[in-house]
Amino acid sequence: MLDAQTTAAAMVYLREVKRGNSPSIPLVLDRLCETIVDRRVTGQYWEAFEEQFGVTDIVNFFMHCPEEIQPSLGKAYHFIQEGGFLPTDADEEEEKQLTRARSTLKAAWKEQARSGPLLYAAAIFDEDSDLEWYAPDDDTYLDEAIEFVQDQKRLLTFFGVALFCQRKLVRLLDKAVAEKLRFPRFPDVVTPVDPELGTFDEGQMKILAEYVAPQ
Known part of the structure; x- marks a missing residue:
């Protein structure tokens, strides 16, 4: 659950940054990016859907x-x-x-x-x-x-x-x-x-x- 929440926060942050906004999320940028990359490489959530x-x-x-x-x-x-x-x-x-x-x-x-x-x-x-x-x-x-x-x-x-x-x-x-x-x-x-x-x-x-x- 915590991992999913971190990933969702990362998605919101990156989307808002692309829109020129600066949302306040208590996570460092490196952690946010790492979360997105890791989840997409391992396919964790898609595999969860399959299961x-x-x-x-x-x-x-x-x-x-x-x-x-x-x-x-x-x-x-x-x-x-x-x-x-x-x-x-x-x-x-x-x-x-x-x-x-x-x-x-x-x-x-x-x-x-x-x-x-x-x-x-x-x-x-x-x-x-x-x-x-x-x-x-x-x-x-x-x-x-x-x-x-x-x-x-x-x-x-x-x-x-x-x-x-x-x-x-x-x-x-x-x-x-x-x-x-x-x-x-x-x-x-x-x-x-x-x-x-x-x-x-x-x-x-x-x-x-x-x-x-x-x-």
């Missing part, structure tokens, strides 16, 4: 799966690996991009489960369809990002959706699993906002019915 799809798929499963079926991580891994979220008209290239192996899903969950509800909320946030692509080392969406964080109503709605998803996930997960995650605590001003999601269709239910619990 987040697995955990958002898992959260997506829990948000849509009928509760009477008792959703679990094992069922989520099976459902996603078997193409449960693939569009019916997906071509070979799309299938390759959207298919996740169980090992990939398990690794994504281990690394990013705590952030899952927030990442998922960003992916489905109707009021800003590009929100999930805001990166601290990319000034493409910098103005939109500034506008977003300054809009209290939109910000609270976004966090409200994340809180709703987080609470539902905690309720549905195995208790021992949920307790280990230590999800973020939202301030009292944030209240749950139901994104009013649907459930699985007949084809998706068939995939889920094929799940066999490990012995």
Whole structure:
């Protein structure tokens, strides 16, 4: 988080300097430049975007799966690996991009489960369809990002959706699993906002019915 904040500050600083402004940021210029160069060379944030799809798929499963079926991580891994979220008209290239192996899903969950509800909320946030692509080392969406964080109503709605998803996930997960995650605590001003999601269709239910619990 601190690294992302430093990188974002560097992007703001360099952009404003190019515009002839002199923003006051408590970081030396060498550190700012080094941060931008290092992040672009290593590709850290783009790789993080690539990795987040697995955990958002898992959260997506829990948000849509009928509760009477008792959703679990094992069922989520099976459902996603078997193409449960693939569009019916997906071509070979799309299938390759959207298919996740169980090992990939398990690794994504281990690394990013705590952030899952927030990442998922960003992916489905109707009021800003590009929100999930805001990166601290990319000034493409910098103005939109500034506008977003300054809009209290939109910000609270976004966090409200994340809180709703987080609470539902905690309720549905195995208790021992949920307790280990230590999800973020939202301030009292944030209240749950139901994104009013649907459930699985007949084809998706068939995939889920094929799940066999490990012995």
